[in-house]
Amino acid sequence: MAPAVRTGSWVLGVDSGGSGIRAALAPADAPGGGPAASVAAEPVRTGPSGIDPEHMAERLAPAVRTLLAETGASGVDAACVGAAGMATLGDGLRAELPGFLRETFGVRRLALAADGVTAYAGALGERPGAVVVAGTGAIALGTDLRAWRRADGWGHLLGDCGSGAWIGQAGLEAAMRAYDGRDGGSQPLRTRAEQVFGTPLHALPGKLYPRPDRPAVLASFAPEVGRCAPRDPVAAGILRSAAREIARSAAAVCPEPSADGTEPALALTGGLFRMGATLTGPVGEELAARLPRARLVDAAGDPLQGAVAVAARLAAGSLALPADPALLRLVGA
Amino acid sequence: MAPAVRTGSWVLGVDSGGSGIRAALAPADAPGGGPAASVAAEPVRTGPSGIDPEHMAERLAPAVRTLLAETGASGVDAACVGAAGMATLGDGLRAELPGFLRETFGVRRLALAADGVTAYAGALGERPGAVVVAGTGAIALGTDLRAWRRADGWGHLLGDCGSGAWIGQAGLEAAMRAYDGRDGGSQPLRTRAEQVFGTPLHALPGKLYPRPDRPAVLASFAPEVGRCAPRDPVAAGILRSAAREIARSAAAVCPEPSADGTEPALALTGGLFRMGATLTGPVGEELAARLPRARLVDAAGDPLQGAVAVAARLAAGSLALPADPALLRLVGA
Known part of the structure; x- marks a missing residue:
């Protein structure tokens, strides 16, 4: 048939x-x-x-x-x-x-x-609102259905603030600080970096810089920052800062409520948010403080x-x- | 003859x-x-x-x-x-x-x-002491004449905190924030970035990322941050943060005073310090707070x-x- x-x-x-x-x-x-x-x-x-x-x-x-x-x-x-x-x-x-x-x-x-x-x-x-898309990079887009507004998405050297690469880079920087004995270091992140990359940290630059996919390598460390956050204040501080950056980007693009008072919808999408409550908790708090006019919804x-x-x-x-x-x-x- | x-x-x-x-x-x-x-x-x-x-x-x-x-x-x-x-x-x-x-x-x-x-x-x-060498990158080395201590110098993705690339990157990030309308942006740095790179800022990623010498491109913007600092609080804040990082690196490597009480010597070298008092002023203050045991001397x-x-x-x-x-x-x- x-x-x-x-x-x-x-x-x-x-x-x-x-x-x-x-x-x-x-x-x-x-x-x-x-x-x-x-x-x-x-x-x-x-x-x-x-x-x-x-x-x-x-x-x-x-x-x-x-x-x-x-x-x-x-x-x-x-x-x-x-x-x-x-x-x-x-x-x-x-x-x-x-x-x-x-x-x-x-x-x-x-x-x-x-x-x-x-x-x-x-x-x-096709609702008015804003999305933050965060994975290795991060960008926010919003529209009132008349025009688009964009924030960030400028890559790992000019922005992508709060992204996976951003969190992973901050985590590795804290690991190097601990290795050096500088202020602001994290021993838990140092230990995780040594295990994940299988190298004493003085050899990490030689592993990272020759790679063509450096942002992805940085982002691969973001889940380790998430894992350390519940017991490491440095890691928790990195996620708090990332949450603040995500909320700042959302606030920069989110439209005002429409004439009939309907609140704009706001969605967080992309692989970064699979990190779970350790990130989405602080993001929710930062959004509530900076963008009370928006209604956070699940991505359809x-x-x-x-x-x-x-x-x-x-x-x-x-x-x-x-x-x-x-x-x-x-x-x- | x-x-x-x-x-x-x-x-x-x-x-x-x-x-x-x-x-x-x-x-x-x-x-x-x-x-x-x-x-x-x-x-x-x-x-x-x-x-x-x-x-x-x-x-x-x-x-x-x-x-x-x-x-x-x-x-x-x-x-x-x-x-x-x-x-x-x-x-x-x-x-x-x-x-x-x-x-x-x-x-x-x-x-x-x-x-x-x-x-x-x-x-x-051959005196005991410490140097911070800062140009495009930044590293600190110290010795008590028995062993060396090193801090940072890990490159622009893992550290080089307070370096020219670090300052330039922070300045360009602040320019992009202003372009987006995000918190933390600087209109003076945005204007300077558009003039220096000869492009509207949405085209800056396309100018930066294909370059093999990205850290040098970032560092090329550091003098603009220095120029804006006297009238722009965002630029001044970047230099203050850089000064803090430089002092942290120095503090991590500087030896204790010797047995006879002689203070270790500390020198700042490298092209970054040609920026002048706009940077060396904050560096001196941060060093005084974090490393009072060292005596700042001019590089011989x-x-x-x-x-x-x-x-x-x-x-x-x-x-x-x-x-x-x-x-x-x-x-x-």
Whole structure:
């Protein structure tokens, strides 16, 4: 028996980030209902023009063909590609991806989104509010549905304040202080660093600096800071400072309550918050102090679900999230 | 008429760091009196075995031959090579350089020193005390003439607290905070960052992260923090924090007064302190609070002079600074 084939419109969502690419195809009128595929486990290459559009296209094409075959769809009506670095490194994608997706899969309407925007759409849908997305890095995005506001996301040397890399770096710095006998050191963090990296600490620079993925190496130590925090005041202080930075970023982007008094929604998303109450406790306290106007809600979905949802709204011609040249570029809409 | 030729013993000092290599040759009994040569303006390459000994040798050889010809010396009795990274990246130099210098120039006694040790010898000679060497990075070394103590110098991701890179990074982070509208931002630093880097700040990550010399780029902004400090409390706060870190590092390595009550000497050396009173004022206050037992003195000489002085003491068989496997390796002494 032939599979039941939907003849309606189909939409594609793509989520591209530091841990690889994922894609999902869904009926435009039921964006929660389609199959998803893990396209590749490595991130898309970054070259002189930023994120490499050919590299993304050649990884995406076979995965989308597989999804089309699974669903029996003949093509894609609308798509949303969310990518880490879209705002600052997305020129190549903005130049090349629309033509590729139109010619290869018939995509007529396309959204090119910063990963923070797809995280927002996944977490909060089209409500006014703010999200903080924190993993190795950290960025906050907020909107009143007229414009976007962004805070941080500037990378481990210029910001990403409160992120995994930020917490891990502060933890390793405290370990080195203890090794040196300087003020502000933490013996528990020193012990954990020696065990995790398998080296006396004077050899840690030689292990860290040659690595191309230094921010990820720093972030790998963040869970150790979380583990030490209940019994180590230095580690607890690092998490308190991170919580303050996260709340500052949220406060900088969160809109005012709407005219009818509805409070903006606020969601915390990303792998950092899996650290649990040792971090989310202080974050909740700092948010209550700095952003009492917002209502903290659980994220409804992830960035891939957000990308599919944006594509579905594009297909319906009813996207409420505001376009933005860097954060949410709409093509053919 | 033939030049007057000294027939006594000659010693060689070498200073290798981020801004190149310099060498100086001097009579062993008058180490202040010889000619110096700038060997190369670029730093010695770093490879898989650390600082590349062949690269250093091939740059050093013609410069030393020139110095020998200038002085009429027939060879070198003792030498001291001070190099940035000697402690952690010096395995290749320790393996190869002694044989090269013995076979090529007849060097019988050699000291392989961390640049902090030659800075110490240049600044304080062979007195007990401590130095803080701060430029792009920052390290503190102290000795009671029995052993060395080291603090920091772990690079821009693990420490170098209070250094040029540290101050510049804090300044740029404050600029990004102002750009975002986050707490803790500085509009004066934002304005200076836009002017210095010639870009709106959202494009700064794209200018910084592709650079191989990111710590130097960060440090290049430190003087701007110094310029803003008199009228900007955020910039002043950064310098106050840097001063505190410098004092903490000094306190961690400075020896106790000697048995006869002589206070240890303390010197601040390196390019960072050219920032002047805007930094040295707070550093003096923090040192007075944390390290009242030390006497702050002006550095007598630079690291190249320190290297020559160590070589002269080696030639005389009377080096008082203590040997150390990583910081001051003595060969043939």
